[in-house]
Amino acid sequence: MIYKLIELSVILALLIPIAAMLVWVERRLIGIWQDRLGPNRVGPFGILQSLADLLKILGKDEFTPKFADKVIFIAAPVIAATTVLMSFVVVPFSDTIGISDLNIGVLFFLAMTSLAVYGVVLAGWASKNKYALLGSMRAAAQTISYEVFMGLSVMGVVLITGSFNLRDIVVAQQDGWFIQSQLIGFVVFLVAGIAESHRLPFDLPEAETELTAGFHTEYSGLKFALFFLGEYLGVTLISAMSVTLFFGGYLPPGFLPSEWANMIPSLVWFIGKVFILIMFFILLRTSLPRPRFDQLLEFGWKVMLPLALFNLLLTAVLKLTGVIGGVHA
Template identity: 60%
Template structure:
């Protein structure tokens, strides 16, 4: 049996505490995104959005949460019960696991992995299971069509996401996210890797199926896609999972292209938060302004435009890195 020293024990405790704070923080942020999104949508659509519950509608999220907790947790009799229950949990778990490798400040990170970027890609790949399971277990044609769309969309856009990251990794010479941030002390990656940033952002949007890439749950055609049959807290988990995705992608953009915690005067965490929050708001702006493409347009755009650009970007970056080293 291993013996722990007091210091080691304290270290473990600190890690656990840090982990909890980050996880809870992430979930809270995701939850907060709900009223923020509704207010912002209101702002951009010349209306108010929810403004009655609490000051400026800030407690709307609490009301929504109370409501969703008290809703009947209904499992359709025709559903595959076990899979039906597991599906929403998967998206929550994979999204939260991804947060483990994100360095919010030089010291605030749960796991400082050397293969952080790969871990992220792995986690986002796992997320597709949640959707497929949900669609399959629901035994409902809308849910299944939604799930099939999601699977195709996520698998395709993962390719461009990975390719766009390669440029950043080449520049930093490391898969470690902390190293990537440190490599941007001179210049944020967004400048040398602008095409990669654009592709990553678009692919990120598609990964978490946010507007305009919300085809899997296109309500006009598919009622609610893969989560048609979900209600109560299980639906809530899908819902929070989606907002967790927004927070995650925003954090990643900050880390990979906008120098993470780097910035003058203010503490690192504040810089990180400000940058990430800007992107979260931008996600809402995208939803307020863009239209949903057709499914074939989505695939054509990915494979015929994003893929060549990403490959060219990697090639040029690689050439420059080789030339300068």
């Protein structure tokens, strides 16, 4: 029990600085891809820019509007950040590192991502601001819609492995990553993950050109920092779950000789895969335009839902006919 508490404390203590450093990584990579410098003044290569931004945010006035519902206004960003942090509880970071080995790990992850929308909706409602309210309504419609497709997209993996346990799912990929048989499921999961984390091009709940800042228009200081933290933790979470479900988790690539693969710790393999997916998230921000909100929902129900159902049906047929096997826990 003491070991698990220490492990939990260490993982949480590392996740928050990692999310802060992602701000610098994103700005540097966008600068490279757009042929400009990016942050390069504070520290070597601008690496201390995130710390400077944090100090600036924490130095701002903790303003709560007089017309806001103060209790809910303060609770909303805490809910948004806490639900994302809770989702990391079931992620197996390596063959020995992982906070909880829940038998319902996939369901727990889906439940936490569903609860995250409460923080956004409550923030918009408690602000008593029309732009914040519109942003929160967009977030609710977007999140509730795309979590349906996200849940269906992982059911193919569950069918193959016969388990909701994330560590069992990783072990089942020893003979081949699920990206080979679940390519459609991965695409649906990734698109749904982008929509769930409100990242470009699906950042419509906080579209600056339309809603000033969306659901967090009235937020500043530490409360705004919690929303900011939740967003970047969400990117890390979706990347970590994509790696766990479709890219073998902490397992090395199968094409490498075992003596070479075993030279690198399983945690390093996991972090490397997650970082590659995070870079893909960042690349999307620099290359895709933002759709209209009606186009986003139409795309979800008319394209993502049929694809997710087709993938589930195809996986079930292939499993019954013995074309693809599975590892039963």
